[in-house]
Amino acid sequence: MSESTQVMLNGLWWGSLGLGWADAGVLFLHFLSLSLLSVGGALTTAPDMQRFIVGQRGWLTDTQFTASVALAHAAPGPNVLFVSVIGWNVAGFAGVLATTVGTLLPSSLLALGASRFVAKNQQSRGLQAFNAGMAPLTLGLLLATAWVLFQPSVSTHPWASGVAAVATVVLMLRTNISPLWPVAAGALAGAIGLFG
Amino acid sequence: MTAALQTPPQPQPALPPGENELARPESPSHIFRVFTGLALQGFGGVLPVTQRALVEQQRWLSQQQFVELLALAQVLPGPNVVNLSLMIGDRFFGWRGAIAGMAGMLLAPMVVVLILAVLAGRFDQVPAVAGALHGMGVVAAGLVASTALKLAQTLRNNPLGWPLAVAFGAMAAVGVGVLRWPLVGVVLVLGVAAVALAWRRIARAVHHE
Numbered sequence: 001m002s003e004s005t006q007v008m009l010n011g012l013w014w015g016s017l018g019l020g021w022a023d024a025g026v027l028f029l030h031f032l033s034l035s036l037l038s039v040g041g042a043l044t045t046a047p048d049m050q051r052f053i054v055g056q057r058g059w060l061t062d063t064q065f066t067a068s069v070a071l072a073h074a075a076p077g078p079n080v081l082f083v084s085v086i087g088w089n090v091a092g093f094a095g096v097l098a099t100t101v102g103t104l105l106p107s108s109l110l111a112l113g114a115s116r117f118v119a120k121n122q123q124s125r126g127l128q129a130f131n132a133g134m135a136p137l138t139l140g141l142l143l144a145t146a147w148v149l150f151q152p153s154v155s156t157h158p159w160a161s162g163v164a165a166v167a168t169v170v171l172m173l174r175t176n177i178s179p180l181w182p183v184a185a186g187a188l189a190g191a192i193g194l195f196g
Numbered sequence: 197m198t199a200a201l202q203t204p205p206q207p208q209p210a211l212p213p214g215e216n217e218l219a220r221p222e223s224p225s226h227i228f229r230v231f232t233g234l235a236l237q238g239f240g241g242v243l244p245v246t247q248r249a250l251v252e253q254q255r256w257l258s259q260q261q262f263v264e265l266l267a268l269a270q271v272l273p274g275p276n277v278v279n280l281s282l283m284i285g286d287r288f289f290g291w292r293g294a295i296a297g298m299a300g301m302l303l304a305p306m307v308v309v310l311i312l313a314v315l316a317g318r319f320d321q322v323p324a325v326a327g328a329l330h331g332m333g334v335v336a337a338g339l340v341a342s343t344a345l346k347l348a349q350t351l352r353n354n355p356l357g358w359p360l361a362v363a364f365g366a367m368a369a370v371g372v373g374v375l376r377w378p379l380v381g382v383v384l385v386l387g388v389a390a391v392a393l394a395w396r397r398i399a400r401a402v403h404h405e
Contacts, residue, residue, distance in 0.1 A: 038273045039380055068313070074329050075312050077235045077305020078242050080275035084306050085313045096310070104298075107274025108282055112294055114272055115265075115283040128398055132354050133391030134267040136361040137383060139351070140368025141270060142243070142344035147373035149241075150337035153330050161334045168338025172244070173345060179248070182335045183239045190331020191324040 015092030017059060024094045031083065031102030036110065042080045042103055043069070049086065059090045080104070153195045160194045219255045224289045224296035230254060231281055231300025236308070239332055242277045242301070244339040247346070250284065257284070263350045271383060277301060355397045356390065364390045 014020065030052050034045040046069065053059050060068075068089055072082035080103065087099030121127050153161040168182045189195065221227045234249040235242055243266075250256050257265070269279035278301055285297025351361040364386055371382040 036273045038275075039271070039383070041275050044379060070329070071312055072309055074239070074332060075305065075309040076237060076239050077309060078238070078275050078277045078301060080278060081302070081306055081309045085309060088310055088313055096306075100302075100306070104274065104278060104302075107272065108278065108294075108298065111269065111272050111274055111279040111282060112286055112291070114268060115286055118268060119287065125395065125398055125402075128355070129391050129395035131264045131267060132356055132394035132398070133364075133389075134271060134387060135263050135354060136351060136356070136363075136365035137368045137386055137390060138263060138267040138270050139344045139348055140365035141372060141379075141383075142340055142347075143365070143369035144371075144373030145241070146337045146341035146344065147369070149333055149340065153334050164331070164334045165338040165341070168335050169342045169345065172339060172342035178237070179244055179339050180237055180239075182338065183332055186331035186333075186335030187328040188331070190327040190329065190334075193323070193327050195327060195330040195334060 011092065013093050015088065015090060015095055017091065019059075019091045019095075024091055024098045027087070027090060027095060028098035028102045031099045032106060035103050035106040038103070038107060042083055046082075049083070053086065053090060060086070064089055157195045160189075164189065164195070217255065218258060221254070221256060221288050221293075224285070224292045227285050227288065227293055228296040228300040231285075231297050232304045235301045235305045238277075238305075239336065241336050241340055244343040246277060246280065247343050256288070259347060259350050260353070263347050266347075271387070355394050355401070357397070360393065 031049070034042075034048055038045045050062075050065050054062055054065050065086065068085040069082045072085050073079055075081070081100075083099040083103045084096050087095035087097070089095070091098065118127060150161065150165060164186060168186075171177060171182055172179065221230065230249060234245045238245045247262060251259055251262050265280055265283050266276070269276045269283060272279055278298060281297035281301040282294040283297075285293030285295070287293070289296070348362075348365070351358050351365070354361040356364070368382060368386055371377045371386070372379055
């Protein structure tokens with residue numbers, strides 16, 4: 001392997017900041033410690049990730065941190081992938097592994113255990129009460145998420161945003177079209193400046 | 197994934213009876229393919245696409261089962277759709293299904309988002325790109341709201357009775373969304389109240405039988 005190939009691979013694995021095993025380990029442990037606190041999604045622990053990576057270590061600027069979150073929201077796939085983008089920006093592929101595995105491992109093991117417990121105790125009155133009581137909250141939290149996603153555009157372009165959101169709801173409830181169509185239409189309308 | 201195809205499925209806790217029209221995934225690799233496909237369609241949130249693909253198209257779950265799994269996925273730590281993908285995979289094929297669901301949900305989108313991260317620095321100043329992101333955000337809000345409204349039909353059979361169930365849903369939506377109260381506190385207070393009320397109603401129904 002030529003020397004330049006090695007330099008390139010090294011850059012991909014460790015990223016542009018030139019961090020090493022010790023830093024990747026610290027990054028992994030920090031994200032690991034936040035995993036079980038992330039009730040409601042990993043985004044709820046983002047303020048603490050920002051405090052550690054931007055404030056304490058100075059690995060990213062505030063702007064880079066926020067851009068990482070926004071990018072993951074715009075891309076297809078779960079929004080939790082913002083931790084992978086942060087890992088990439090801090091320490092290349094090593095960083096991706098550290099932040100992604102750290103964020104997902106503890107919560108996934110817990111979810112697996114909880115799911116199996118629930119499947120075995122389907123008929124218990126406690127679980128029936130849990131399901132009955134939590135179902136309305138679950139739907140309420142979905143509406144809250146919709147409301148939060150709606151905010152950035154409604155302040156600048158209330159009419160266009162309102163019409164687009166209501167039209168999306170009606171299309172999804174009344175027709176069988178793929179959600180990709182309204183998303184593409186929204187992107188197009190946004191690109192020509194309808195939502196500011 | 198070919199090896200996974202040839203291994204016979206292991207016995208798993210059965211899904212609740214009475215859901216006769218439901219289908220099953222053929223193999224862990226089938227789960228992987230379906231989750232990869234739906235995750236790549238999920239711009240600005242995967243949940244609406246997940247509900248559509250698993251309940252309406254594949255029919256692996258009923259609306260009721262989907263809401264129950266989602267409720268559990270939401271109260272547990274971790275990203276809701278990732279929790280959901282591994283729980284659904286586990287229900288059908290144990291830990292191999294769980295890994296297939298989670299990998300399907302994460303791997304392909306991760307490749308896409310990392311490529312975008314490399315490109316992002318060059319284009320984020322272009323107004324059309326910023327505008328398109330705004331437009332996708334508005335539609336994403338509509339998609340999530342429509343998922344909530346579709347699933348709201350399940351509240352008719354809720355032991356709380358639908359007026360009370362709708363009231364709890366509205367309180368959670370306003371508390372977390374509009375007033376921006378901390379999620380953990382809202383879920384704890386409303387959740388304990390709703391579960392306790394549901395417990396009493398179920399107990400009373402059993403008593404009257």
